[in-house]
Amino acid sequence: MPAEILMPQQSDTMTEGTVVRWLKKEGDKVSAGEIIAEIETDKATMEMEAFESGTLAHIAAPEGTKVPVGQAIGFLATKNEKVEDVKKKVAGGAKSAAPSAGGAAAPPLASSRKQEGGGGTATLTAPAAPGAGESRPRKQGAPVDTNETGGALGFKDASVGEMHEPEVVVAHGATREQIDTAPVKGEKNNGDGRIKVTPLARRIAAENGIDVAQLEGSGPGGRIVKQDVLDAVEQGVGKAGESPQKAEVRSLRPDAPAQVPVLAQRMSAGAVETIPLSKMRGVIAKRLQQSKQQIPHFYETVDIDVDDLTKLRARLNEQFAAQKIKLSLGDLVAKAIATSLEEHPALNAHFNGTEITRFGDVNLGMAVALPEGLIVPVLRGVNHMGFREIRVRSADLVERARAQKLKQDELSGATFTVSNLGMFGVREFSAIINPPEVGILAIGGAEKRAVVRNDQIVARTMMTVTLSCDHRAVDGATAAEFLGTLRKLLEEPAMMLA
Amino acid sequence: MMRQIQLRQALREAMTEEMERDENVFLMGEEVAEYNGAYKVSEGMLAKFGPRRVFDTPISEAAFSGLGIGAATLGLRPIIEFMSWSFTLVCLDQIVNNAANIRYMSGGQFKCPVTFRGGNGIAHQLGATHSHRVESIYARIPGLIVVQPSTPYEAKGLLKASIRSDDPVIFLENEKMLNETGNVPEEEFTIPIGVANVEREGADVTVVSYGRALQRVVRPAVDALVKDHDIDVELIDLRTLRPLDKQTIIDSLKKTNRCVIVDEDYGYCGMGSGIMQQIQKPVFDYLDAPIEYVHSDEIPVPFNHYLEEAMMPSVDRIVASVREVTYR
Numbered sequence: 001m002p003a004e005i006l007m008p009q010q011s012d013t014m015t016e017g018t019v020v021r022w023l024k025k026e027g028d029k030v031s032a033g034e035i036i037a038e039i040e041t042d043k044a045t046m047e048m049e050a051f052e053s054g055t056l057a058h059i060a061a062p063e064g065t066k067v068p069v070g071q072a073i074g075f076l077a078t079k080n081e082k083v084e085d086v087k088k089k090v091a092g093g094a095k096s097a098a099p100s101a102g103g104a105a106a107p108p109l110a111s112s113r114k115q116e117g118g119g120g121t122a123t124l125t126a127p128a129a130p131g132a133g134e135s136r137p138r139k140q141g142a143p144v145d146t147n148e149t150g151g152a153l154g155f156k157d158a159s160v161g162e163m164h165e166p167e168v169v170v171a172h173g174a175t176r177e178q179i180d181t182a183p184v185k186g187e188k189n190n191g192d193g194r195i196k197v198t199p200l201a202r203r204i205a206a207e208n209g210i211d212v213a214q215l216e217g218s219g220p221g222g223r224i225v226k227q228d229v230l231d232a233v234e235q236g237v238g239k240a241g242e243s244p245q246k247a248e249v250r251s252l253r254p255d256a257p258a259q260v261p262v263l264a265q266r267m268s269a270g271a272v273e274t275i276p277l278s279k280m281r282g283v284i285a286k287r288l289q290q291s292k293q294q295i296p297h298f299y300e301t302v303d304i305d306v307d308d309l310t311k312l313r314a315r316l317n318e319q320f321a322a323q324k325i326k327l328s329l330g331d332l333v334a335k336a337i338a339t340s341l342e343e344h345p346a347l348n349a350h351f352n353g354t355e356i357t358r359f360g361d362v363n364l365g366m367a368v369a370l371p372e373g374l375i376v377p378v379l380r381g382v383n384h385m386g387f388r389e390i391r392v393r394s395a396d397l398v399e400r401a402r403a404q405k406l407k408q409d410e411l412s413g414a415t416f417t418v419s420n421l422g423m424f425g426v427r428e429f430s431a432i433i434n435p436p437e438v439g440i441l442a443i444g445g446a447e448k449r450a451v452v453r454n455d456q457i458v459a460r461t462m463m464t465v466t467l468s469c470d471h472r473a474v475d476g477a478t479a480a481e482f483l484g485t486l487r488k489l490l491e492e493p494a495m496m497l498a
Numbered sequence: 499m500m501r502q503i504q505l506r507q508a509l510r511e512a513m514t515e516e517m518e519r520d521e522n523v524f525l526m527g528e529e530v531a532e533y534n535g536a537y538k539v540s541e542g543m544l545a546k547f548g549p550r551r552v553f554d555t556p557i558s559e560a561a562f563s564g565l566g567i568g569a570a571t572l573g574l575r576p577i578i579e580f581m582s583w584s585f586t587l588v589c590l591d592q593i594v595n596n597a598a599n600i601r602y603m604s605g606g607q608f609k610c611p612v613t614f615r616g617g618n619g620i621a622h623q624l625g626a627t628h629s630h631r632v633e634s635i636y637a638r639i640p641g642l643i644v645v646q647p648s649t650p651y652e653a654k655g656l657l658k659a660s661i662r663s664d665d666p667v668i669f670l671e672n673e674k675m676l677n678e679t680g681n682v683p684e685e686e687f688t689i690p691i692g693v694a695n696v697e698r699e700g701a702d703v704t705v706v707s708y709g710r711a712l713q714r715v716v717r718p719a720v721d722a723l724v725k726d727h728d729i730d731v732e733l734i735d736l737r738t739l740r741p742l743d744k745q746t747i748i749d750s751l752k753k754t755n756r757c758v759i760v761d762e763d764y765g766y767c768g769m770g771s772g773i774m775q776q777i778q779k780p781v782f783d784y785l786d787a788p789i790e791y792v793h794s795d796e797i798p799v800p801f802n803h804y805l806e807e808a809m810m811p812s813v814d815r816i817v818a819s820v821r822e823v824t825y826r
Binding site: 029198199200201202203218219220225226227 | 755782783784785786787814818822825
């Protein structure tokens, strides 16, 4: 029996997925547990593992195709089966997975292959034309559904295939090794801050003045190999110092030096362009609309004097310099939010229309802008963390978010969300609640302002935050008390120790 | 003039010619004389050279290997046949401590021109204790020369060169290869020790192997890669494992940028691991993929035919590894 490779359901809300990339060709041997394709779900691009060993006989859903959950995207010839026979047998039935009308148009995330280079200064490939104007972070606080359990990935259970087909497993030295190392395999591609490039490719690139950061690798895990560099030389792309069609998106961390993204290509006069929604954009649109239509939002804004906080941050960073840890103001604010939420659990809650669930731990959703759209990785148990841990863990999450290498469970389970646009010079804004959470805090930039102290006008570093609340679950006074605590902690940061 | 002979006969010719050439050369081992050899390699040699130069030993590898080393230090050129290299684990002391070190420790006063030969590695259903691949055990010892032929031609030319070597030679045959036939010139020839053979020139990937693996699976795999996958393989037959002909491998890798090493040893501390250690630095900037190593599974060698087959490198494993490093 040929084994079907089905579109996995990777979250409760996922009804269809897009095959972004096949890592195997028809005729390639596949071992259980090997990554065979990348699937774009409604939230992220996920790696998909083979659940059985065999030979990829037929690709029913080519790259870029939208396929409903549970439908075959490919077929494996298992042992004793001829690839041609399987292909012939299944090719007819597989038509059902052909691109749906809108599906073919949905552009696969152009950067999905390339973002090995995480890091604070990751160079991302801008989406192809349709998304070109979107390399700038847009309105934050847009809710992305986090009410998903995720992980319904039926393909993880690789052991089944292995046990049934030991001879296939031992028949391929190479792939067998990959199974041996399967537990760490996830990390391999999880944006460890490096561009993967073979020594030879690196040398040829250097000789030809090619910037490997601008290339897409065709090797395993996006490894840039000799042929990729030779192609770039031939096509005259990727010259060091240029960045054709590529937008530099610098870290959104406030401490990163501000760099204006390379401007998207201007449209020519009179041009009209229609951009089909990517999966991600579609989900963002739907969720935002739902939240704003169904949740009675109210907003409360306070100005906070963060003069002492910025000094504290400077002192801590001097101490941490040797460890190469640089706290952002956001890290200190995250800690204060967690402490405040512990005191005001009414805000650290979910509301499902019939009941309110409060949580003892603070799982902080952090809105991160990607060229493709907003994503909200979740920093779990932030109330148990010190500044340093918050810095390290959030930096890791953000980096992997940019590399689209977050696991499903890192994108769900937030109890409260924070959105920070301070680094863009935004003074204040209000965010849209990310249901089923009941609050979201929008953080503006810290700046020197003239304020009155003891009847004198003095310059102080001020920051404005706006809390959005779901009035079905939270009342105005409760929100105000929360903001009061938060302000106290940020103005007297020593209180965070109390 | 070429003719087709068995590898067994090639070995016999090498020993016979060297014994005719040099009266100091003699052959001893278990069953080499009266029984004409456990594997009939020495068939007819007792009749030809008499019991003074071809003689049987007791079943004690430690005793007769030591005897050979002693004879070598006193000026003779013994050929010591082991029924299986697996049995030499009981005479490691003689070979590693004495044969390998005597020249160095005597300050060059003694040399040790002894040739140890016999079946090495996995033959067929000989079980875990008779299937050891000893090449990496000996190839790591300074003072020893380690040779492993993969054809009758190499068997003859390398054995003759080994017998003429003034240093102890570990000459690794394989029981399953004795029946292999191949072209061997009628004229006298030797093959230099320490020189690898580029058996097939190619542009896409270098496959490095030696001995039985080469004959059993590597050559068929290379044929399949060239014919079915259009991958232009450069195939290197090492012939000598110590001293390793690094330069030939390095030159090849600089051209192909990719490498797959195949042997029947275990991977960890195996022969291929040692080869990788020797070449990785000089070729680092020329590599377009990690060096792959196809080796036997790290388990005791099973007696069962199918399990024994399954633990060894196969054509499929080699093809898969080559395709992996060539991204094809």
